[in-house]
Amino acid sequence: MSPPMVSISMATYNHERHISQAIESVLAQKTDFECELIIGEDCSPDGTRAICEKYAREHPGRIRLLPAERNLGMHLNGRRLLKECRGRYIAFLDGDDHWTDPRKLQRQMDYLESHPECAMVCGAARVVCVGDGPGAPADGSLQPFPFPPADTTIRDLARFGGYVMTPTCLIRNWLGEGVPDWVFTCPIVDWAMNMMAALQGSIHFDERVVAAYRVHSGGVWSRQTSVGGAYALWKTFRILSRAPELAAVFESEPDLADEWNRRVIRNLKGELVGRVANGGRFGPGLREILRRDAPEFRLNRAERRALSRAVFEDAFYALFRSRRHRKALRMALRILWRDPAWWCKRSSLGAVWAAGVQAVRTGLPAS
Numbered sequence: 001m002s003p004p005m006v007s008i009s010m011a012t013y014n015h016e017r018h019i020s021q022a023i024e025s026v027l028a029q030k031t032d033f034e035c036e037l038i039i040g041e042d043c044s045p046d047g048t049r050a051i052c053e054k055y056a057r058e059h060p061g062r063i064r065l066l067p068a069e070r071n072l073g074m075h076l077n078g079r080r081l082l083k084e085c086r087g088r089y090i091a092f093l094d095g096d097d098h099w100t101d102p103r104k105l106q107r108q109m110d111y112l113e114s115h116p117e118c119a120m121v122c123g124a125a126r127v128v129c130v131g132d133g134p135g136a137p138a139d140g141s142l143q144p145f146p147f148p149p150a151d152t153t154i155r156d157l158a159r160f161g162g163y164v165m166t167p168t169c170l171i172r173n174w175l176g177e178g179v180p181d182w183v184f185t186c187p188i189v190d191w192a193m194n195m196m197a198a199l200q201g202s203i204h205f206d207e208r209v210v211a212a213y214r215v216h217s218g219g220v221w222s223r224q225t226s227v228g229g230a231y232a233l234w235k236t237f238r239i240l241s242r243a244p245e246l247a248a249v250f251e252s253e254p255d256l257a258d259e260w261n262r263r264v265i266r267n268l269k270g271e272l273v274g275r276v277a278n279g280g281r282f283g284p285g286l287r288e289i290l291r292r293d294a295p296e297f298r299l300n301r302a303e304r305r306a307l308s309r310a311v312f313e314d315a316f317y318a319l320f321r322s323r324r325h326r327k328a329l330r331m332a333l334r335i336l337w338r339d340p341a342w343w344c345k346r347s348s349l350g351a352v353w354a355a356g357v358q359a360v361r362t363g364l365p366a367s
Helices: 019-027 048-058 074-083 104-114 154-160 181-185 189-198 226-241 244-251 256-277 282-293 301-321 325-338 349-361
Strands: 006-012 035-041 063-067 089-092 118-130 170-172 202-216
Touching: 006 019, 006 074, 019 035, 019 048, 035 048, 035 074, 048 063, 074 181, 074 189, 089 104, 104 118, 104 170, 104 202, 118 189, 154 189, 154 202, 154 244, 154 256, 170 189, 181 189, 189 202, 189 226, 189 244, 226 244, 226 256, 226 282, 256 282, 256 301, 256 325, 282 301, 301 325
Parallel strands: 006 035, 006 089, 035 063, 118 202
Antiparallel strands: 089 170, 118 170
């Protein structure tokens, strides 16, 4: 039996409510070539396996079911699926997502066939939110946001991270020699897989919406805080930058490590401003967030000092804008105690201070 043109890898666990829609969206694809759907069912305790078995019986030539005898986890389940992909091209679709364009595979395969310099085609996905979470995007929004340029390279992928939405992409099958072990140590395996695929050529982005990306309480990203999400990207970057296969990419981009550090620090600042503005202490708050969301991330003395100054300044302005003038003035005094020269560095603060003092004296709400 000759291999199919496209292998579709579908990992699923506890997707009883969504797996039928995912499978139906694959079966609805209109193509002039053979494709196969490989489902890795990871020993779900709900009814996911029974649904998958039903579809496998009904479509023996198009669906192969790989049931796990025990729960393997996301990475091991994904790894065994990749080993089974025989097609010239590979598409990915998790059991809680689905395709919305019945011409997705045909159009993407046609593009790759006519552009041998291109390694991957991807598009836009519409977010479907079920519940919410600290890292959840808005329901109905399009991802990635903002859209990347139409054609990018592996260096863009290294710099900007995960702008390839996995359920939208079709890649050339580069798995002939297997997947390196380090790929599955990354918190964001998709980014690592895309980097390896992009070693083969460029990345083409088509702005058409081809998939629905579901965000729910059981999803990995919907449970992430802003710091946790930035930390996962940072940790994945560190693994990628040390991978021998990608050495040439990162040697030509020496500033990337500092850039990914700054992204984590920006998110730390965002979480700490609210805490400090509401009376929390900077040091204990920073330690708690790092322990909870970024256990391996370290700040040097200069970074910690700069972060502290930025947090207190933003907390001061947040308090003043919300008309909590007494607290704003106390915050300014805390900053001056830490950095007596701070006042001279911020010429606009004199006006803010004067307005705050006047507000307190005239009896405006003081909290």
